[in-house]
Amino acid sequence: MKxxxxxxxxxxxxxxxxEYLLPTLKTFFKGAKTLLFIPYARPSGITYDTYTxxxxxxxxxxxxxxxxxxxxxxxxxxxxxxxxxxxxxxxxFELVNQLYENDVIDTLKEVIELGTPYLGTSAGSNxxxxxxxxxxxxxxVYPPSFKTLGCIPFNINAHYLxxxxxxxxxxxxxxxRIKEFHVFNETPVLGLREGSWLEVNANEIYLKGAYTAxxxxxxxxxxxxxxxxISII
Numbered sequence: 001m002k003x004x005x006x007x008x009x010x011x012x013x014x015x016x017x018x019e020y021l022l023p024t025l026k027t028f029f030k031g032a033k034t035l036l037f038i039p040y041a042r043p044s045g046i047t048y049d050t051y052t053x054x055x056x057x058x059x060x061x062x063x064x065x066x067x068x069x070x071x072x073x074x075x076x077x078x079x080x081x082x083x084x085x086x087x088x089x090x091x092x093f094e095l096v097n098q099l100y101e102n103d104v105i106d107t108l109k110e111v112i113e114l115g116t117p118y119l120g121t122s123a124g125s126n127x128x129x130x131x132x133x134x135x136x137x138x139x140x141v142y143p144p145s146f147k148t149l150g151c152i153p154f155n156i157n158a159h160y161l162x163x164x165x166x167x168x169x170x171x172x173x174x175x176x177r178i179k180e181f182h183v184f185n186e187t188p189v190l191g192l193r194e195g196s197w198l199e200v201n202a203n204e205i206y207l208k209g210a211y212t213a214x215x216x217x218x219x220x221x222x223x224x225x226x227x228x229x230i231s232i233i
Contacts, residue, residue, distance in 0.1 A: 001115040002151060003028075006128050007197035007209075008158045010089055010121040018058040018121075020195065024208070026062040028199075029084050029117055034065050036082035038108075040098035041090025041123040055088060069104075076107045082116055089122025089158075092135035096127060097143035109149045118151075122158045129155035130187045134178065152198070152205060153188075154232050160191030160214060175214075175222065182218040188232050189216040190225075198230075205230050 005021070005028055012020050029035065039051040052068035059066050064084070072078035079085070085108070087095070099105040112118045120128055126135045127148040134155040163173045172180075178189050192198070196209030207213050212224045215232065 001202050002112055002118075002200050003115055004112065004118045004120070004128065004151065004200035005197055006125040006152070006156065006192075006200065007119070007121045008125065008156075008160065008192040009194040012195050016058075017054060021197070022058070022062055024197075025059075025119065028119070029062070029064060032064060032084040032117065034067065034082075035059060035084040035086055036078055037066050037068050038085065038087040038095075038099075038124070039068050039070065040102075041088055041092065041095035043088070043090035051088065051090075055086065075102050075104050079104060079107045079111050079116075082111065084117045084119075085111070086119040087121075087124030087127065089124060091140055092123040092126045092132050092137045093139050093141050093143060095123045096132050096146070096148060097141045099127070100144045105149070109151065112149065112151055125156050125158050125192070128152050131155060133181060133185065133187075134189050136174075152200065155187050155189045157189055157191045160193050162193075162214075175216070178216045182216065186218050188218075190214070190232075191216065191222075196227075205232075 011017050037052050037055045039048040048068055048070045056066040069075050069078050126132050128151045130150050131146045132148050133146055134157045161174055191214035193211040196211045199206045199208055206229050207225055207227050212226055214222050215225050216222050
């Protein structure tokens with residue numbers, strides 16, 4: 001019985017870390033007094049300890065204590081015993097690399113499938129899809145595989161941005177990059193805008209938050225999904 005929140009970002013403009021999500025997380029993690037944090041993505045290259053301390057401070061607002069997976073001698077056992085799990089954002093390549101290096105990617109999938117409540121933001125959301133090929137991050141390391149958790153039947157493009165009218169920037173848009181992906185891949189991609197998230201209950205997926213999401217499917221026109229239950233074939 002999967003129970004997941006898959007968020008585009010941890011922080012919205014002019015907000016504090018996880019602030020916009022805390023009311024939802026208070027209900028989502030109800031009954032959990034402790035949370036296992038996976039800091040492997042290391043945003044801006046910060047240490048695991050610093051990252052975990054930041055998360056600990058945020059979750060203290062809803063009465064949940066946080067400990068990093070790196071603080072345990074046995075990471076697999078830590079996952080199996082966790083009451084709740086959060087994987088934060090940063091670099092998806094390094095996150096996936098460390099999940100494989102520490103041999104915990106299968107264990108993480110297993111405990112999520114068994115019902116341990118899971119929160120992902122940004123890179124921690126990217127790994128919920130079929131693979132990590134729609135991350136926006138630089139390939140700073142080379143993970144053993146691009147295959148990720150496959151807890152949802154599509155990929156996430158977190159921090160999805162629409163083209164800005166009048167902008168003279170000549171680089172590729174997100175939509176352009178996703179179209180390039182679909183030349184060689186069949187997997188649908190959901191462009192998840194900052195301030196929105198998915199709630200997964202078993203096999204049901206709901207779009208929540210402030211914005212619609214943009215769904216890309218191979219050889220089809222992109223469509224906007226409203227805040228409701230979504231079905232992707």
